[in-house]
Amino acid sequence: MLLSNASLPLPLNQEGKEVNYVGRFAPSPTGPLHFGSLITAVASYCEAHAHQGSWLVRIEDTDIPRIYPGSEAHILRAIDAFEFDPDTDIIFQKDRLDIYEDVIQQLHAQGLVYACQCTRKMLGSNHIYQGTCRDLQLDLAHQAIRVKVSDQVIQFTDPIQGTHQSNLKFDLGDFVLKRRDGIINYQLAVVVDDHLQGITHVVRGADLLDNTERQIWLGQLLGYAPLQYMHLPLAMNDQGQKLSKQNMAEALDLSQPSQLLQRALKALHQPEVELDRPARMLQQAVAQWSSTYIPHQTMLEGIYT
Template sequence: MSTPVPAPSYRGRFAPSPTGDLHAGSLLAAFGSWLLARHAGGRWLVRVEDVDAPREVPGAAQRQLQTLAAFGLHPDEPVVFQHQRGALYQAALDQLLSTGQAFVCHCSRTVLAANGGIHRACVATAPRPDPAVRLRVEDGTLITFDDAIQGPQRQDVARDVGDFVIRRADGCWAYQLAVVVDDADQGITDVVRGADLLDSTPRQILLQRALGLPQPRYAHLPLLLDAHGRKLSKTDAAHPVDPNNPLPALRTAWRELGQPAEALATSLDVPGLLTDAQAVFDPRRIPATASTKVAALQH
């Protein structure tokens, strides 16, 4: 692994996956993470998490970056692409394998189905040509942490998750490993993202400990939901935000972050809105759960 960036008091990031254009939910995560970084007087980075090639949409990464620019959300350092960082992930994997904290696994999803997909012991009867690599999770591994928005969290990783994949059978790097390596390498002190990733955090803390890496602070933002209570980004209603008309979407995200709507009511352009937002933003107002439904987003 390369030498990690020295961490100042606050370094945050927005890390989209290029599986489609930016929608209202991803804008909420981008705007929220940007506001928290600016409020803390810190730096805000953008990292494109493009290690999952089968799910990547051609051209999506560039459109996402163009949309962020149209919304005035400019990173303080050059954008990082995960597909260029395989050597860092391989070094971390080699370290975990050499210490016995990771192991090669020939189990398929089918053979693990009887246990709800949770791996506690290898049950494959024959080797596979494309085995995965998993992190070994000892029985009784309980992870606790305090989330700045969602409050105290705890998870029995062995019981609820099991030995989890850090390199997939198709050769792709697993999200859990890549994000941990990148956050440490970039000196990220504060991980701000959607609450759909809250459940992943204990696994990432385990990996940080196994690799001897620092643990950042966590803040999981509320999710935008559709009329059926589903995460908006996973529904057909998650239309891309319009980079040619950014003010309505920014105001919607601002309200869903619990901030006073009247503060941005008279903002006439993106630079002015962002300046006004920084002046009155209060992290204590951010709710754990958002309320916006599809109908509200269409106005």
């Protein structure tokens, strides 16, 4: 287990009491927030507070070369504009790189990771890593670091997406925790910080569904408590593409937070809320929130164009 001094103070609910539900919104600053991001923020916020729990915000910015100029500032402005009220201070993963390095060393001491010298050109089109470097005992410096997987079925049940399972050995192979250029992989950082922040429930988009088995596996290796996962259907544009930064989705108009909140709740098939200042709308949304209303599908076509 990680040293206790790496942990963060566990959050309390808005009444200052300990909680059994801790959720989070964890955007990556590779571009400004778009409407799909808002759907995730609203759903995670309402689900947490409907369970009398806490809701945290974390900026997932370990991939420093991909940070889009001004996007972190836009995220923080959006949190304020929509009057979300995180229950702890916002943390930035780029400030916590030494923690992730310590975890890699911990896993290495247990023989659970190894250095890999394979390049994309060497691997070709095969997306399942065959363990080429697993027994070479290469020095960790200046190499990619992979975690070992086993012949084991990992299964979880998502309240929206149903039951999913994967045998990582045959579906993926040993996967990367740290790239050769030194960038910490998303899979490692998210698992470590969810644990250290006391996260119990993860509400996020269905585009991250395939990451879940990898994160469950890492959590098991590190002895972390299991999490509950809920993957929301994705907002699509009129070309049938998911709203994303890669598809140049329009940035949220922070001058119209109340109107956008109404649209987000409608997209999630929640009861209508009165147009008001965002904090009051969120309060009403929480009071009548039910995740059972969310469509049990992976895509919400034509939600926002």
